[in-house]
Each structure stands twice: as structure tokens, then as C-alpha cells.
């Protein structure tokens with residue numbers, strides 16, 4: 001295994017680290033208060049190439065592979081998680097479908113503009129009755145001439161309010177169960193497609209999750225993504241890729257919390273010594289550092305497997321599960337280490353604590369990851 005990063009990636013990683021620290025972090029409180037990511041940050045992120053992380057070079061992207069992408073995600077994960085989620089959803093589940101399953105015409109049509117950040121991507125699988133039971137879709141796509149007519153409602157869709165290009169799963173043949181689901185590329189503005197209610201959430205301010213409403217929405221046949229009937233398989237592949245990226249962003253957030261803890265424990269004195277001198281505090285730091293190192297190794301191992309074209313269904317589920325749980329445990333300890341300050345909104349630790357919580361739910365809950373892991377184990381051991 002070789003996780004050595006190319007010099008280009010190392011240099012880009014440093015540039016992104018500086019950009020996040022100097023140009024995004026200072027706006028974190030504003031994003032939190034206004035529930036909006038300032039346009040100047042979005043524009044500068046475009047200039048930095050941050051919208052192009054998943055896109056091959058021939059379509060205007062960085063063409064960096066999964067190890068490189070995780071190295072950059074680690075930096076992006078360090079800042080406000082609303083911003084992290086916007087970039088993560090666009091470069092992950094929002095664009096990977098077109099990169100992996102799109103035909104040449106679709107790639108040429110969408111990817112260059114997505115790489116520039118001129119078109120933002122989103123991924124829409126979840127419906128009110130189809131959360132963990134993701135094959136229980138009610139959104140239908142009925143073929144009529146050279147179009148599909150889509151009816152139904154998706155909910156909780158990240159980037160819905162800002163996205164232009166949606167990878168949407170709909171039922172084309174209800175008699176075939178999971179094999180009757182097809183994925184489509186649906187554009188904002190297509191007739192019969194509108195954005196519905198925007199959710200009020202516990203955290204992730206600045207990242208908006210909303211309903212997608214399809215009422216006799218007309219989608220040209222050429223917007224079928226991949227093969228008819230392969231939509232659920234496509235969704236699993238997109239999610240596996242997305243899950244590895246999410247773990248890398250969770251790694252970055254966890255590292256940021258450790259960095260903040262290390263400053264605090266040396267500055268804050270109680271009983272006339274810096275609190276790092278208290279063994280209970282020092283042990284929490286040791287636990288955090290250990291979990292981060294294990295997560296880092298596992299993240300790059302799975303990313304390396306992805307770049308080698310290996311099947312990572314089990315490993316991506318393990319990584320998603322572990323990365324989310326580590327981030328939550330680290331955030332909990334970081335609040336504890338900061339004492340009352342960890343609970344105060346003027347200081348960022350409480351925000352990471354709230355934002356960490358969603359990572360155990362979206363892109364498949366922790367319980368569903370365990371189901372995937374155990375079903376893969378069953379297959380391996382029945383061979």
C-alpha cells in the first residue's frame with residue numbers, strides 16, 4: 001500500500017489549508033447566524049478548483065483519484081460543516097453518478113460546468129416513506145414517446161436550493177422491485193419540477209436540505225443515467241464513493257477539534273496548573289488522537305482500494321460507520337475538555353458537536369452500515 005501523495009496534491013493541500021483558514025473560517029460565525037454561505041466564498045472556492053475534485057481532467061476537473069480527493073477533503077472538513085457539506089455533496093454524491101455512469105454526451109454536457117462550479121450537483125434518493133428502506137420508492141418515471149414523465153416527492157435533499165443538476169432515482173417498473181429503479185439527470189427548470197419545503201435543522205447551517213416535487217415533470221429520454229433498471233445499483237455505487245469522501249471530511253473535522261483542544265488544555269488553568277496536567281484530561285486527548293490516527297489510516301486504505309478499482313462495498317460501509325462515530329466521540333470529548341466554553345455558541349466547539357450528529361444519519365445510518373457489513377460478511381463466509 002502506498003498513500004504517498006504527488007507533489008501537486010501536497011501543494012494543493014497546503015493552498016486549500018491556507019484558503020480554509022484565511023478565507024472561510026473567518027466567516028464561520030456569519031454562516032451560522034445567517035444560515036447562508038457568502039457568495040464571495042463560493043466564488044473563491046470556484047477559483048481554487050474546489051468544485052472539480054471528482055471530475056476527470058478531460059472534462060475540466062482535477063483528475064486526482066480518491067487518495068488525492070481524501071487528502072483535500074481532510075482540509076475542507078476542518079471548517080464550517082455547512083460549507084463542507086455543500087462542497088462534499090456536489091463533489092461526492094452530486095457529481096460522481098455522471099462521472100461514473102454518464103455517457104460521453106452527458107459528461108460533455110454537464111461535467112465541465114460542474115467542474116467550474118457553474119452548475120451545482122445534488123443526489124436525490126430519499127423519499128418520505130423510503131429512508132433506510134431505499135428501494136421503497138414511490139416516485140415514478142413513465143415512458144411517453146421520447147420522454148419520461150416523473151411524478152413524486154423527494155425529501156431532505158442536500159444542495160436542493162442551490163443545485164442545477166440532480167441525480168434522481170425513480171421507479172420505471174414497479175413489478176421488478178430494486179431492478180425497476182432507474183436514475184435520471186434532472187435539471188432545475190425542467191417543466192413540472194420545483195423545489196418544495198426547506199427543512200429547519202439542528203445544524204449544518206448554510207447547507208440547505210429541501211423537498212423536490214415532480215408533477216408530470218418531463219425529462220428527455222437522453223437524460224437516463226446509466227441503464228434503465230440499474231438505478232439502485234448506481235445509487236449504491238455513488239453512495240459507496242460518497243461514504244469514503246464523507247469519512248475524510250469527518251477526519252478533517254475531528255483533527256480540527258483536536259487542534260482546538262490542544263490549544264485550550266495548555267492555556268486553561270485549574271487548580272493552578274494547565275488542565276493538560278490533569279490525567280483525566282490528558283487521557284481524553286490520547287483517546288482522541290488515537291481514534292483520529294486509526295481513522296486516517298483506514299480512510300487512505302479504502303481510498304487506495306477505490307483507486308485500484310477494487311470493490312469496496314463492505315469497506316466503504318465500515319469507513320462511513322467508523323468515521324461518523326469517531327467524529328461524534330471526538331466532538332463529545334472536545335466539549336467536555338472545553339468545559340462550559342464547549343457549550344457556548346461564541347466558541348466553535350458546540351457547532352461541531354451539533355454538526356457531527358448528522359454524519360451518523362445521512363448517506364445511510366450507522367445501523368444500515370452495520371447491515372451492509374454483516375450481509376457482505378455473510379456472502380464472504382458462504383463461499
Ligand SMILES: Cc1cc2nc3c(=O)[nH]c(=O)nc-3n(C[C@H](O)[C@H](O)[C@H](O)COP(=O)(O)OP(=O)(O)OC[C@H]3O[C@@H](n4cnc5c(N)ncnc54)[C@H](O)[C@@H]3O)c2cc1C
Pocket residue numbers: 089123124125126128130131132133155156157158159201204209358361362363364365366367368371
Ligand atoms: C440533513 C440531511 C441531509 C440529507 N441529504 C440527503 C441527500 O442529499 N440525498 C438523499 O437522497 N437523502 C438525503 N438525506 C436523507 C438521509 O440519507 C436519510 O435521512 C437516512 O438515510 C435515514 O432515513 P430516514 O431519515 O427515513 O430514517 P429511517 O429510515 O426512518 O430510520 C429511523 C431509524 O431506524 C433505523 N432503521 C431503519 N431500518 C433499519 C434496519 N433495516 N435495520 C436497522 N435499523 C434500521 C435507522 O437506522 C434509524 O435509526 C439527508 C438527510 C438529512 C437529515
